[in-house]
Amino acid sequence: MILKKMSLITKISAKFIAMVLFLVPINSYAIETSMQLHKADQSGAYGLSLGIGDNFFNQREFNWAVTYNHFENIVVNDLKDQSLVWDKSDNSFPLDTIDLMLSYRYYPSSYNSFIKSLIVEFQAGAGINLTENKFIFNNNPTEVVFSEQGDINGVFAFMVHKKFTKQVAMHIGLKRYPDYSEFGDVSSVFLGFTYTFGRQTAY
Numbered sequence: 001m002i003l004k005k006m007s008l009i010t011k012i013s014a015k016f017i018a019m020v021l022f023l024v025p026i027n028s029y030a031i032e033t034s035m036q037l038h039k040a041d042q043s044g045a046y047g048l049s050l051g052i053g054d055n056f057f058n059q060r061e062f063n064w065a066v067t068y069n070h071f072e073n074i075v076v077n078d079l080k081d082q083s084l085v086w087d088k089s090d091n092s093f094p095l096d097t098i099d100l101m102l103s104y105r106y107y108p109s110s111y112n113s114f115i116k117s118l119i120v121e122f123q124a125g126a127g128i129n130l131t132e133n134k135f136i137f138n139n140n141p142t143e144v145v146f147s148e149q150g151d152i153n154g155v156f157a158f159m160v161h162k163k164f165t166k167q168v169a170m171h172i173g174l175k176r177y178p179d180y181s182e183f184g185d186v187s188s189v190f191l192g193f194t195y196t197f198g199r200q201t202a203y
Contacts, residue, residue: 030054032065036192038175040071044092047071047188053101063103065123071095076146076183093133093146095186099155101125119161119169127155127177147181154178161194169194 031052038047051067073092103123110116129151134143159173171194176187 030196032063032194032196034065034067034171034192034194036067036171036190038069038071038188038190040074040186040188042073042075045071045073045075045188047095047190049099049190049192051099053103060107061105063105063121065099065101065103065125067099067101069095069097069099069127071186071188074183074186091135093183094131095133095147095180095183096130097127097153097155098130099125099127101155101157103157105161117163119163121157121159121161121171121173123155123157123159125155127153127180129153129181144182146183151181153180159190159192167196 031054034049034051034053036049036051038049040046047070049067049069051065053063053065056062056064072094074095075092101123102125103121106120108115108118108120129147130149131147132149133146135146155175155177157173157175159171161169161171163169171192173190173192174187175190176185177183178185180186
């Protein structure tokens, strides 16, 4: 099982690296790449995100990002049809999304070098679901669909970056899908790293 999961992560990483190399030619404008490890608020649930982003019109405060997200062991928080009987602990699902995000970054002004190296970011956007999840209950032969490919769900995030160099930064944050298809609230805390490729604009 562990080897299977590692193989999945390796395949996703390889596709992401290939996409970055395709999108970022030598001497191009800067593209920020990111990787995040998530711990969802449900027991045993976790995830991985890979993304790219940049600013708008060389304004460092306003940014966009596109991320691929994979979550494992997600269960339905609130079953809408209460007549359906099941043991949620035995029925968990994977979720895959592409998130399209817009964000605002705040750069603190301070004489303190540590505070000056921090960036506070607020993100909002939409997640496009890639995974179809359905289940047949013992007391109902009808197939219940929890998510379909193409479902669009709102998503919000808050994070704090710590820059180490112009290219490398670490960040921690919170991510929330308030109403993910039939799964209800799906939230996570995450730890991530960013690396910026290409030519960066001086501010």
